[in-house]
Amino acid sequence: MSNPDVIVIGAGGGGAVIAKELGEKGIKVLIIEAGPWYGNKKWPNPNLYSGAKESSDSNDLDIPLYRSLMNKYEDNMNNLVTGRFRWGPANRDRAPWVRFTPQKQIIWQSAGVGGSTQHYTANSPRAYPLAIDQLWPLSYRELIPYYEKVEATLPVHFAPTTAKEELFYFGAKRAGWRLNPTLNVTSPGFRPQPNAILPVNKNLTNVNVSLEQLSWMEGCTLCGHCINGCPHGPTVDRVAKRSTTVSYIPLALNTGNVTIRPNTFTIKILTDSLHSQERHVTGVRIKDTWTGEEEELTAKVVVLAGGSIESPRLWLNSNLPQNSWVGKGLTNHYMEWVTGIFNERDLISILGEPDINPFVGHTCGARLDFPGLGSLQTAGMSPGLTASLSYGISQFRWSIYQKEKSKWEFHNQIVGSKLSDLMINYRKTLSVLILTDDEADQKNGVKLHPMISDEHGPVPLLSYTPTKNSIKKRKELMKMAIHILHKAGAKQIISSYWPAGIMIHLESTMRMGFVVDANCEAYQVKKLFISDNSVHYNSLGGVNPTLTTQALATRTAEKLFEKYFN
């Protein structure tokens, strides 16, 4: 596409949404995406050959191709170094793109059309009103119509119940919690996850329709592969898990106004004058990730949607005006992971079955909210991810020479025969992920590495230490999770004590009120908008971030249109 009105940098959780919204208003949009495009005929071998330059036609989307790429194998899909969902170029013979931290880290993001929503588990709760009102430059009430629009578009539904959810609800009830049947959470309680996953196929229990047939039809089949990249549906735009590749991207293409160029890294945001205080964006400098060729493109408006690490990195690498909050305030929900192991007799009496089978159903189907502290959610995954998340990461030492804390609860990295004993019980395992209401602190964030650069400029250097409040809150949530698992009948409970550097929900590095205004336009660079997790003023109270990013993207599209195109 030549002469787009708007260039969007990044086709992930936020970028895809704003592109579709602008396209519907008749604006010509070009999305520049660093990673590959899976499921588009113009890239039949997206990890092997460079393929075409761009695509703007929804007829290019191809479900058999998408299915063959999303093959549900966890090493092939989720390996952070060589998996299809990695932060790196499409060509898997090359190394991923690096980030540095001065601490233990796992940074879990993905390049590609769909961005990190390709592997996200589609949990789409709204922020807690308590975390928005009187803190953000806009109110929760102002967000509601945008939440509603995104929930209807994705769409979002409460998760169905399989064994792992039932067991969690059972434990939560016995621990004294009540069902909270709402989308606007103002008090504690448990509820099914509001998930961006299509409702279960009505024929799922009809044995005359084979499971393979069902997998080519519309609706969730409870196959449990949300995190590995759900491949099931009749067409790409009707795939069950609503990563933006299958939701907003097809809708954007349908407007006839949106073109997407994958395999292209934006290396600089261009502005008019280097010296005046108020600058205006003029375009971007891009680099092809297969050929290394560089090019400059112009546009009236640029939307930065590279995620909470690359958005500040690109600002800094573009020599945009100094702002002491660019890159600062990083939150990551200071996560923790607690696992319960159950015995057969208890499971038969609670569930009527000897196993939980954590690989069945939505990857994360049940949650407990506690405004003021954060939230808990169930998580059930394939064995490789389970082993590494439950037993393979800890800020503590190996369990083999650490004394157990009590009979049924121990914390640490587990190896040897203890590990295999636990994994033999994999099918009797229920894991709970803890999301802390994590405080934004200017000490935490992203800056440029003083010495190391890659082909796109100085690489990002991340640092994150939880604040005292975040540490206190995580402790409280851990107690709640352990109590629920205990009440559900778990015979062993393992808290992993994840180190602070686990980056799955990155937010708040280009905060609203500091770097961007309430309409998400940069204070210091006019016509530059930001539309990703980085604009969140805070970590939403400990709630999964993407729905709020998507609601804001919908709102930003309106504001941007009114200001510059009306």
Add this chain to the structure above:
Amino acid sequence: MILYASPMGGVIYEYVIAVLDQTLPSSINHGDTIPFSKQTAKLLDMAAIQLICRGKTECLYHTWTFPRKGAFANLKRGERQKVVDLLERLEVPLESLPEPFTNNPGLTQSMKNTLTQLTLLGYYSEWTGYGSTRLKGPDVRRIEFFPMGWLQTNYPGPAFGYRNLRGFLLGDPYKGGGHDV
């Protein structure tokens, strides 16, 4: 016919080496000539010497004292774990670590988790099922066997779906399904 993988617990190190060697771009890894796995092995050996010499005023061990196996590989399992813990606690002279660990506390500390995570993902994912193609590129590998870790965990493998629906706790929020009541 389902073929089961022969026990491949002994080859998970190949996975760890292969993934490590693809982790860092050559610009940071000082050229492809020194693979990251080799540098990681050197790092472990240096930390092993550190452990052996701990508390001793005079210590004559060097990385080259153990010609065939490295210092690390010579230790017993419990001691090997202690060595990795030394790295995690950064009780090693950061300035004399091999590249790219030199003065890089984050990377050095991360190695304990990295090595553990890779071992677990190699063992419990589909990787052992790739059999004779396991060391080929990700787009060339083919599943030949039922993976070993799935046998241990009794995981049935990827599925088209499961008929295990137990119902719904809440209905559709947009059809009066009980939200905001």
